[in-house]
Amino acid sequence: MKSYHVIFQPSGRRGEILEGRTVIEASRELGVEIESVCGELKVCGKCKIKVEEGFFERYGISSRLEHLSPFAEEEKEFINEAEKAQGYRLGCAARILGDVLIFVPEESRAQKQVVRKAATERSIELKPAIVLHHVELSPPSFHDPLGDFERLKEALTKQCGLPALSIDYQTLLRLPQTLRQGNWKVTVTTWMEREILDVRPGKILDTYGLAIDVGTTTVAGYLCNLRNGKVIATHSMMNPQVTYGEDVMSRITYAMTHPENGLETMHLAIVEGLNRMIQAITEECSLSPEDLLELTIVGNTAMHHLLLKINPEYVGVAPFPPVIHRSMDIKARDIGIKVHPAANVHILPIEAGFVGADNVGVLIAEEPYNQDENILIIDIGTNGELVMGNRKILLSSSCATGPALEGAHIKFGMRASSGAIERIQIDPQTLEVNYKVIGQEEWHADLKIMTARGICGSGIIDGMAELYRAGIIDRSGRFRKEKVQSPRFRISDGRAEFVIAWKDETSIGKDITITQQDVRNVQLAKGALYTGAKLMMKRLGIEKLDKVILAGAFGSYIDTKEAMILGMFPDCDLKNVYAVGNAAGDGARIALLNRSKRIEADEIARKVNYIELTIEESFQKEFMESMQIPHMRDPFPHLRGIVREEML
């Protein structure tokens, strides 16, 4: 097959690319990161690139627009005639048919997300599956020529009261040397008092494990000392599958539309990512990957399936059954994860197709099943998951919030990375805007010089709530064209929008705005969450929530007040609304440190009642009403004094 010379600017990466590859595929081969929110389905428009035309002597190539495949129908929605004339294309649509020099505009460059998944302080009872035992054996003799393994078992039975142990095959292979190297004094690592995972010469005191939260966007790891339970290192990274689709459904779609290797590709992407993380996090503690004797993993059902190379196809199709619910213990080596060769991976159980092991992690961390109050737990990641109830009954459900809350399908939406507007205040009198950008300590009003690139999830929620509180949009989400007097408000191409940051405050050379369409998309997302909560209250016969817990990294960063103004969840006393950080990751850590909690996890995963919201009878009506800011028929007594009475 033919191949062509492709150069990406401004990074300068270059290489030979096979004819017919898309620009995104080429970028991946050459290590250039281009945003691809929709998983190359040509529906998000985030992967715009620009072909530079001309003969470039320096590179010895002649780059022409015709060196890409013809402009496709799907591109029209995102690229207007003027842009088209300038050479703009969608990276997922345009295919390489000749030498090209491609410029990746600032807004299309994928950036390292600011990762916000620190471990929360929690007191966890220490009862790990991994335990060390020190034993001394008598060496073999003609009168006692017993085999090495049986000799070790005898010592473990007599000295530690552990009679029924098997041994990992890989560990058996190293046993004869180890016993002799330690002069028949060794440290034995057992798992669940069932299997010998490791035998090391001499006396060893510490042993380690890693708890992992595989989020759709972010993966977080917590390296723990299993002797004292301490988190000795935390590490986060983007889920490398992000380039195959930003949300769960687009990844499932990627797997289905690439039947030959889509699943394998995404499986390898996360496994290799985990291996890089493991390398980095152990290095940080002067350990090696072989020092990790157990891993616990949580993740939503799709991430769970993709990690294990289980076909997620049916999770994406009604009635969305997962392939397996219950927790699993798999040798890390069987999945390709490089830690101690005998280490197991404990994967927490799944509740349902759209409520996964991450939610089970939240449950064992927050234990709503041990409380009397009516609790709502909202876990806002790339997917929205809800749990409601108390010690008597628990319901769970999932909301198709869509990726709007994470900045996708928002005109200037972006991930929570450097340059993202994360906080917005609008003065109700002047309608002037103040905002804060990730990477800067101070607010715009104090700093003046800004390098805003877009708006991330928490910024969008602030912005929407403030637009409403300032009377710029009404409860139905419509811009109040007739009433708003501000140069920031304008109608452009027939579309209403409100300027958050002026062009000269940005690094992208454009005004950053919130558009009518953005408002609609956030309304859909928040409406989905609210509908879920309402339908669950109805099922439980609950009038009022005692407590609202916001779990998930995103939940930790949104302003609870603004979220309630926006109507993301039903009314609740704001002092009982709080964020608990990455409770899913904490659940993984709890399961790592306390094996009894694994049993609890399996039990609660089967006990919690999953309800499929979309098939509830009143879903449509409820959803329409929930789009309102706040819900049109619900009293919000706790918003009194926060939002003007006329707005409620």
Add this chain to the structure above:
Amino acid sequence: MKSYHVIFQPSGRRGEILEGRTVIEASRELGVEIESVCGELKVCGKCKIKVEEGFFERYGISSRLEHLSPFAEEEKEFINEAEKAQGYRLGCAARILGDVLIFVPEESRAQKQVVRKAATERSIELKPAIVLHHVELSPPSFHDPLGDFERLKEALTKQCGLPALSIDYQTLLRLPQTLRQGNWKVTVTTWMEREILDVRPGKILDTYGLAIDVGTTTVAGYLCNLRNGKVIATHSMMNPQVTYGEDVMSRITYAMTHPENGLETMHLAIVEGLNRMIQAITEECSLSPEDLLELTIVGNTAMHHLLLKINPEYVGVAPFPPVIHRSMDIKARDIGIKVHPAANVHILPIEAGFVGADNVGVLIAEEPYNQDENILIIDIGTNGELVMGNRKILLSSSCATGPALEGAHIKFGMRASSGAIERIQIDPQTLEVNYKVIGQEEWHADLKIMTARGICGSGIIDGMAELYRAGIIDRSGRFRKEKVQSPRFRISDGRAEFVIAWKDETSIGKDITITQQDVRNVQLAKGALYTGAKLMMKRLGIEKLDKVILAGAFGSYIDTKEAMILGMFPDCDLKNVYAVGNAAGDGARIALLNRSKRIEADEIARKVNYIELTIEESFQKEFMESMQIPHMRDPFPHLRGIVREEML
């Protein structure tokens, strides 16, 4: 590194070989088979090759003796001055230092052994670990969105009473497709009522397993239908490790003297060999390797360790402890054996360092522990293993018979392959010889034209016993020079020998003889067996044996009368001495078909008392006396009338 052109004749194989490689290594790379009985330790002299000197226009090479490394000290023992002048070298000693044309003489060519490990007719109670179940599931719906695995488990619980099943990870990966492909009607394969190994669409009735006997020299496989227990194909092959050493000790030595990759190399050799066998045997039955759901394997301790890649080093050093005794169930994929991806390999337990799983196989096949008589079981493979006792007590021991009984360390010794003399008769009056060659139906006397190449194990035993019976050697094994009147008897180079086949009856152009040294070597071997039996009788306080069972392929081919004349075992009524064929392989088959016998195997392996003969107090004295033909102080009433009174 430099490389040279090497050509082997008469096969004509040729190729580039790196400087410094031995001729044997070169032969292996080019697919030329050269005998290597000692595992390249330069002690057997079986790998003699001849360098052809001169310029060979046809091949464009100049071949010189100096193109090999200088003649080594160790070669002198096997290559005399005349041979040296002709260009003879040992293939394991001579290293390639330039282009060479190498001739492999007939006697140095490794040949396919005549494999004699057929399955014996035995009635076996059918109770396999592998069972098929047919179940029908209801498809998932919104009101019953249970996951695939839990749905299957529910059906297995309700329809088959199997509530506690796990599922193999690899099988889980295929589960969603399989269930839907079978329209929710499937056949489930379970293992030990513990794990789901396979799920296939529709109704399947037959399932298969393979029992394997990994002998030091020969590997035999028995493919069984697990539904009815029938052996539907039998396959044998040479153990591919033979090129690294013919007996157990030389393979252990190979592993120890090649610490970087010796173990790995031999492990891969047997695994790849088994994979080839599996491919061939399944093809023969129009099955595929994936149709094999379980394997059972027996083998001596060294073969067991090498197959599993367990370091055999300590098995070779006093007090010879194995690394593990008990039986193991390992996923075939973890060892690299290519059958059904979820299939287990059940490896039978080991008694001691020198009495392995093959002997346990013999035990569960012959069940001496269920009998009242005093039984001696001799399993003569490349190693000799003895079991003696009855239902009250059982002893086992192993004898360093050395490889003489298999034709090694015998001047014209060879494996049981085409051209080997396997039967010998000597007329006590005329001292004329009649013999039979493998590959020919008739005896020499009837056929006249023969193509004898050497003498195999059963031929050696016949020959020795006949030499004794004809009065050519005395009971001490010494040629009776003063009394023997025959052109066949001669002293050559000061060494006495007796011609079995004249030069013109052979294909090697030399008289085939039995030498004084050959007699000594066989005496050492048979003496070891006899000593073992005697010491065990002493331990048990037994005066006389009720039954002698010859197990092992070799045991099936020796003449029981000749073996008793030779004094391979103590006196016994010849009608109670019989061969049972490959009982070790039968044991593997029994364990495959009846899981209860696996428990029996584990129990008996720990119950049988292994005794280390060499540390018995009277060993030396007993061994000296046992070298006699027959034992000098033992009565052999059952030899009356068979051997002349004056000889006893």
